[in-house]
Amino acid sequence: MERFxxxxxxxxQTSTYQSVCKKGSQPNxxxxxxxxxxxxxxxxxxxxxxxxxxxPTSHGTFQLYEQAANNAHWDAVIFSGxxxxxxxxxxxxxxxxxxxxxxxDIARDRMRHRYIVKKRQDSIWDLIKGICPIGRNYWSxxxxxxxxxxxxxxxxxxxxxPGAYIVSYLFYIVWALTFAALSASLVRMFAPYACGxxxxxxxxxxxxxxxxxxxGKWTLIIKVVGLILSVSSGLSLGKEGPMVHIASCIxxxxxxxxxKYGRNEAKKREILSAAAAAGVSVAFGAPIGGVLFSLxxxxxxxxxxxxxxxxxxxxxxxxxxxxxxxFGNEHSVLFFVEYNKPWIFFELIPFVGLGxxxxxxxxxxxxxxxxxxxxxxxxxxxxxxxxxxxxxxxxTAVVAYPNPYTxxxxxxxxxxxxxxxxxxxxxxLCDYNRNxxxxxxxxxxxxxxxxxxxxxxxxxxxxxxxxxxxxxxFGIKVPCGLFIPSLALGAIAGRIVGIGVEQLAxxxxxxxxxxxxxxxGDDCITPGLYAMVGAAAVLGGVTRMTVSLVVIMFExxxxxxxxxxxxxxxxxxxxxxDALGRQGVYDAHIALNxxxxxxxxxxxxxTSLAADVMQPKRNETLAVITQxxxxxxxxxxxxxxxxxxxxxxxxxxxxxxxxxFVLRRDLNLAIANxxxxxxxxxxxxxxxxxxxxxxxxxPPAGPPAAVHLHRxxxxxxxxxxDQTPMxxxxxxxxxxxxxxxxxxxNGRLLGVITKKDVLRHVKQMDNEDPNSVLFN
Amino acid sequence: MYHxxxxxxxxxxxxxxxxxxxxxxxxxxxxxxxxxxLNNTGGTGRSPFIDNVPPNKCNCAGVILPRIGNLxxxxxxxxxxxCECKYENRNTTIIKVVVIIVIWVIMLLVVxxxxxxxxxxxxxxxxxASYQEHTNEDEDGTVGxxxxxxxxxGNVLNRVTHQQDKWKRQVRExxxxxxxxxxxxx
Numbered sequence: 001m002e003r004f005x006x007x008x009x010x011x012x013q014t015s016t017y018q019s020v021c022k023k024g025s026q027p028n029x030x031x032x033x034x035x036x037x038x039x040x041x042x043x044x045x046x047x048x049x050x051x052x053x054x055x056p057t058s059h060g061t062f063q064l065y066e067q068a069a070n071n072a073h074w075d076a077v078i079f080s081g082x083x084x085x086x087x088x089x090x091x092x093x094x095x096x097x098x099x100x101x102x103x104x105d106i107a108r109d110r111m112r113h114r115y116i117v118k119k120r121q122d123s124i125w126d127l128i129k130g131i132c133p134i135g136r137n138y139w140s141x142x143x144x145x146x147x148x149x150x151x152x153x154x155x156x157x158x159x160x161x162p163g164a165y166i167v168s169y170l171f172y173i174v175w176a177l178t179f180a181a182l183s184a185s186l187v188r189m190f191a192p193y194a195c196g197x198x199x200x201x202x203x204x205x206x207x208x209x210x211x212x213x214x215x216g217k218w219t220l221i222i223k224v225v226g227l228i229l230s231v232s233s234g235l236s237l238g239k240e241g242p243m244v245h246i247a248s249c250i251x252x253x254x255x256x257x258x259x260k261y262g263r264n265e266a267k268k269r270e271i272l273s274a275a276a277a278a279g280v281s282v283a284f285g286a287p288i289g290g291v292l293f294s295l296x297x298x299x300x301x302x303x304x305x306x307x308x309x310x311x312x313x314x315x316x317x318x319x320x321x322x323x324x325x326x327f328g329n330e331h332s333v334l335f336f337v338e339y340n341k342p343w344i345f346f347e348l349i350p351f352v353g354l355g356x357x358x359x360x361x362x363x364x365x366x367x368x369x370x371x372x373x374x375x376x377x378x379x380x381x382x383x384x385x386x387x388x389x390x391x392x393x394x395x396t397a398v399v400a401y402p403n404p405y406t407x408x409x410x411x412x413x414x415x416x417x418x419x420x421x422x423x424x425x426x427x428x429l430c431d432y433n434r435n436x437x438x439x440x441x442x443x444x445x446x447x448x449x450x451x452x453x454x455x456x457x458x459x460x461x462x463x464x465x466x467x468x469x470x471x472x473x474f475g476i477k478v479p480c481g482l483f484i485p486s487l488a489l490g491a492i493a494g495r496i497v498g499i500g501v502e503q504l505a506x507x508x509x510x511x512x513x514x515x516x517x518x519x520x521g522d523d524c525i526t527p528g529l530y531a532m533v534g535a536a537a538v539l540g541g542v543t544r545m546t547v548s549l550v551v552i553m554f555e556x557x558x559x560x561x562x563x564x565x566x567x568x569x570x571x572x573x574x575x576x577x578d579a580l581g582r583q584g585v586y587d588a589h590i591a592l593n594x595x596x597x598x599x600x601x602x603x604x605x606x607t608s609l610a611a612d613v614m615q616p617k618r619n620e621t622l623a624v625i626t627q628x629x630x631x632x633x634x635x636x637x638x639x640x641x642x643x644x645x646x647x648x649x650x651x652x653x654x655x656x657x658x659x660x661f662v663l664r665r666d667l668n669l670a671i672a673n674x675x676x677x678x679x680x681x682x683x684x685x686x687x688x689x690x691x692x693x694x695x696x697x698x699p700p701a702g703p704p705a706a707v708h709l710h711r712x713x714x715x716x717x718x719x720x721x722d723q724t725p726m727x728x729x730x731x732x733x734x735x736x737x738x739x740x741x742x743x744x745x746n747g748r749l750l751g752v753i754t755k756k757d758v759l760r761h762v763k764q765m766d767n768e769d770p771n772s773v774l775f776n
Numbered sequence: 777m778y779h780x781x782x783x784x785x786x787x788x789x790x791x792x793x794x795x796x797x798x799x800x801x802x803x804x805x806x807x808x809x810x811x812x813x814l815n816n817t818g819g820t821g822r823s824p825f826i827d828n829v830p831p832n833k834c835n836c837a838g839v840i841l842p843r844i845g846n847l848x849x850x851x852x853x854x855x856x857x858x859c860e861c862k863y864e865n866r867n868t869t870i871i872k873v874v875v876i877i878v879i880w881v882i883m884l885l886v887v888x889x890x891x892x893x894x895x896x897x898x899x900x901x902x903x904x905a906s907y908q909e910h911t912n913e914d915e916d917g918t919v920g921x922x923x924x925x926x927x928x929x930g931n932v933l934n935r936v937t938h939q940q941d942k943w944k945r946q947v948r949e950x951x952x953x954x955x956x957x958x959x960x961x962x
Contacts, residue, residue: 182886189889192950196961211960213946225882324870377958385955422860477954477961593960 094265095665096212098645099596099755102301102737104714105266172234172407173397179233180393183226183478184386191222195477198223198245199298200586202276204595205248206269207300208737215252215272223249227479235396236469238410238484244279244298245479251275266737270306273299277310278317280552283483285321287314289552296548297586300600301737335411337557339420341526343565350501351533351565355572357497358490358537361467362573363580365486365542368471370588376475377592385477392476396469405455405462410488413462417491417531418557429455429495445506445524448499456496463492474585482585486542487535494534498527532557533569540570541577544584596759604730606765611722613729613761614743614751622751624650625689627659632671632707633683639664648742648749649689649713656748659689661717661740662709674707681707689713719744722751726761733758800868803827803834807859810847825859834863 094100187195193214205211213219227242251271255261261268276298281290291310295302376382400406405413421430431451470485502525536553540546550566553559577584583591590597616622623642625635627649638647645664651657674681688706719742720729732738733755740754805825827839836856841848848855953960 182882186885186889188951188955189892190885190947192947192954193961195954201961213950218943218947221881221885225878225885228878229882382955382958 093263093665094210096210098210099739100208100210100265100737101739102208102266103718104739105264109260109264109267169401172401173394176233176235176393176397177390179229180235180389180478181386183229183233184389184476186222186229187226187477187479188386191216191218192477194219194223194226194245194479196475196479197241197481198248198479199241200589200593200595202244202248202272203298203300203586204590204597206272206276206298207597208265208269208739209596210265215249217249217253220246220249220253223479230478230480233393233397234400234407235393235478235480236400236410236466236473236485237478237480237482238487239481240280240283240483241481242479243283243481244276247275247279247282248272251278266301269301270303270309273302273306274310274313278313281314281317282321284552284556285318286552286555287311287318289548289555290314290317292548292551293545297543297545335415335418335557337418337420337528337532337559338422339526339528340559340561341524341529343526343529343562344524347501347525348565348568350497350530351568352572354490354494354497354530354534355537355540355569356576357493358534358539358569359541359573359576359580361489361493361538362486362541362577362585365467365471365489366581366583366585366588369474369585370592372471373475373589373592389476389478392469392472396473399465399469403458403462403465405458405492406465410484414484414488414491414531414535417488417495418528418535420526420528427455428452429459431455445502445509447506448503452499456499459492459496463489463496466492482542483539486538490535490538491531492534493538494531495527497534498525498530501525501530502527529559529562529565532559532562533565536566537569537573541573542585544574544577544587546570546574596755598730598734598755598759598762600734604727604762604765606726608726608761608765609722610720610724610726610729610743610753611750613726613757614722614753615757616751622648622749624648624653624656624749625662625687626653627651628686628688628706630687631683632674632681632685632687635667635671635687636683639668644752645754646740646752648717648752650749656750658717658719658742658744658747658749660713660715661742662689662713666712667709670709670712671707674709678707717742720753721745726758729753730758730762801828801863801865803829803831803839803861803863805834805836805839805859805861807840807855810844810855831863834861836861 191213193211193216201211201214205214223242223246227239227246230237231239251274252268255268255271261271273294277290277294279290280293281287284290288311291307291314294310295307299306376388381388408416416425416427416429419425421432428451431449432446433449466485466489470482470489473480473485474482505525532553536549539553540549543549549570550563553566554563581588587597587599623638623644625638625647629652630638646661647664647667648661649659651659671687686706688708689710717740718732718736718738720732722743722745724743729741732741738755740752742749743751743753803826805827807823807825809823825839825843827843829838833839836852836859839861840856840859841852845852
């Protein structure tokens with residue numbers, strides 16, 4: 001700020017400029033700049049540069065418009081250039097499988113925002129933004145209501161026909177196979193990206209990674225249709241995880257209606273965060289839980305503004321959900337429980353025990369699933385995706401049908417397990433020796449009848465079966481989620497434990513543990529509550545959620561009174577899970593696929609320096625572009641010979657003073673554009689990056705002496721010195737969302753650290769294979 | 777022409793299905809069987825009673841007594857507390873419309889899939905001898921795409937074909953990522 005060269009001439013601008021721009025990098029760019037004598041030219045917004053209306057692409061250059069914009073005369077020219085974003089199409093976008101640069105995109109948005117403020121259009125945007133979640137959630141809701149209500153009914157019609165067990169068994173298998181085959185082939189034919197749960201990929205995308213087509217139209221359609229089909233095929237999978245993906249797709253597609261969000265990857269991620277929140281909200285009917293889920297599990301960059309917007313989005317989602325009322329009750333949640341009984345203090349011990357059991361089940365599940373997925377990835381099995389789906393479906397259908405608890409819809413099973421044995425419940429699970437005389441009186445405690453013991457055995461079988469089948473199911477090439485199966489696993493385990501504790505309390509009502517609360521006639525232990533806690537424990541162990549899990553669970557069941565048991569179980573489960581296996585299932589899948597995801601929850605604990613990580617290593621040369629001495633041929637040769645995604649621009653190869661950073665994609669596009677639009681550009685034309693183009697920028701005729709590319713130059717790249725500890729560098733990458741940082745030594749450029757380098761380094765330090773990081 | 781037929785069939789099927797006989801609101805009461813209560817045999821049989829009454833009448837007196845009151849022989853006070861009544865409502869119209877839409881979508885997708893599998897290779901057999909793999913949709917979409925250079929005649933058709941080719945390329949790329957190279961979504 002002190003050395004700001006414009007201070008003398010334009011005092012008024014300094015404050016605005018400094019408030020927006022990165023201070024640290026500013027002297028760097030400017031210092032290098034002064035050689036080209038560009039400062040003087042930049043400052044004066046006079047008619048010296050009419051042939052070169054500056055259109056901003058990077059935050060490094062936008063001080064130029066700041067000054068220019070102040071001049072009323074220049075307003076129109078510059079900002080009309082900005083409206084179309086660029087005259088070179090494609091600048092500022094990213095290639096497939098690339099990492100985005102959050103700083104650059106946010107800065108682009110800031111510039112755009114200024115423009116909008118200037119034009120007093122701001123309010124309109126907010127209004128439109130308010131409308132867009134409505135449509136999004138409406139669709140999500142329709143899907144939701146559909147997959148919940150109708151296919152079971154279709155199934156029901158079929159099964160009640162002839163009534164013979166064999167016939168219905170066969171019908172069950174045939175229908176399951178038909179739906180699964182249809183789902184798998186639709187996915188394979190139209191949108192392969194629609195398979196799986198989608199949450200690991202959404203997490204990666206939200207952390208700033210481009211996967212083209214992952215949130216597209218076809219993916220949306222196929223995911224919805226395929227999800228309906230695969231849920232109805234009776235596979236051990238849920239629809240909640242894919243709902244996040246579906247909602248994100250809708251968010252992404254709608255964001256293209258608004259250039260502010262559609263053309264700016266960083267802003268688009270704000271919409272996607274809100275969409276993920278809406279997805280969970282409608283899937284469970286838990287609006288606040290959805291927002292917290294987005295915050296805790298999915299999102300990477302989550303400013304408070306986005307929190308509020310997600311909240312609004314979830315609110316609209318809840319309205320629409322309520323108006324459609326897909327669950328057929330007045331609560332608009334999936335598993336509403338009616339009991340409201342206090343739990344006694346001693347019960348915390350079984351709750352924590354359930355948490356431990358849940359953590360163990362979750363760890364077994366994650367390890368086995370990852371092992372199986374890795375096997376699928378590297379073996380021949382992966383070449384037969386449709387056959388694999390069919391085999392898994394066949395086995396599931398054959399094994400699941402004889403057991404009534406696996407045959408029924410998983411959501412119904414969970415609902416049954418969560419509920420207490422009221423008067424209307426005639427399942428064998430409720431075969432107690434009790435005599436109901438009044439619906440409204442408390443349920444008395446009673447000895448378990450033979451039906452309960454039989455049900456327990458069936459439930460144990462169902463637990464094992466579901467665990468095994470879910471291991472094989474999660475990851476096959478149909479849309480499949482994980483929430484409902486893991487909730488079911490936990491609910492089964494919890495119900496079994498709950499019945500055990502209940503019978504303990506019935507047989508020994510006077511031992512000190514129950515502190516006299518069970519000596520009266522009422523039933524003091526609710527097995528349904530244990531099922532709820534167990535479900536939370538397994539889901540918490542699988543996904544490693546804590547806060548959002550508890551909120552989702554109590555919103556899902558309406559049991560506000562049981563927050564403490566849920567918290568205890570979630571915590572115990574997380575601890576056990578973390579002790580047994582480091583990662584949750586989503587992180588494990590991210591690591592398995594090698595997505596460039598820099599987890600903001602882990603800590604970097606090693607003592608390496610930036611110099612150890614940066615590229616190039618010793619004895620290699622750094623590919624750089626000089627400011628004003630390379631020809632187009634030179635640049636193209638460099639682009640051909642190296643495959644870096646960006647090149648630092650220096651003053652000269654000898655001095656290596658840093659000017660800025662230019663991206664490969666932008667460079668390619670700009671050169672192609674120059675060749676197309678400017679006359680007389682040939683291989684010998686000099687490419688000039690520096691300074692505002694005041695020097696000989698507009699020769700009257702003939703071939704141009706130079707191609708001016710400073711508009712694609714990022715003049716404020718983030719730099720560190722070579723002695724910076726990696727801890728700081730990793731922190732910068734996480735918090736600022738960088739794509740690369742430049743390493744300097746004594747003010748000279750020394751090397752580059754990209755996100756991939758950081759990821760590889762982290763892997764190496766953790767003794768994992770650094771080559772498992774894919775993509776760029 | 778075909779579009780008209782499709783629309784007409786679609787609307788007809790909508791009307792046909794929507795005018796079904798299901799009801800949106802119901803009161804469902806679950807009671808033990810009257811014999812079990814009256815004879816104190818303690819059987820476990822439950823029988824549901826479903827009726828369409830306003831919500832404030834959704835109780836034993838409103839739903840059950842009109843039906844089996846004569847069986848109870850004046851022991852309603854004993855029977856009624858054992859019945860649990862719930863009022864449920866849903867919007868079957870929305871459900872049906874969505875179901876029909878989804879079934880239509882599935883059918884269309886299946887037909888299109890069949891077309892792509894069976895007929896498309898025959899049609900395009902000679903057209904595409906070799907072709908260049910594009911990995912980037914933007915570049916071929918915006919930078920001098922062939923769609924701008926086309927004449928006014930057949931413009932729409934060509935553009936559709938172009939879009940379809942682009943989409944097919946994308947899907948092929950996705951398929952390669954997932955099914956062949958196994959770099960994603962395992």
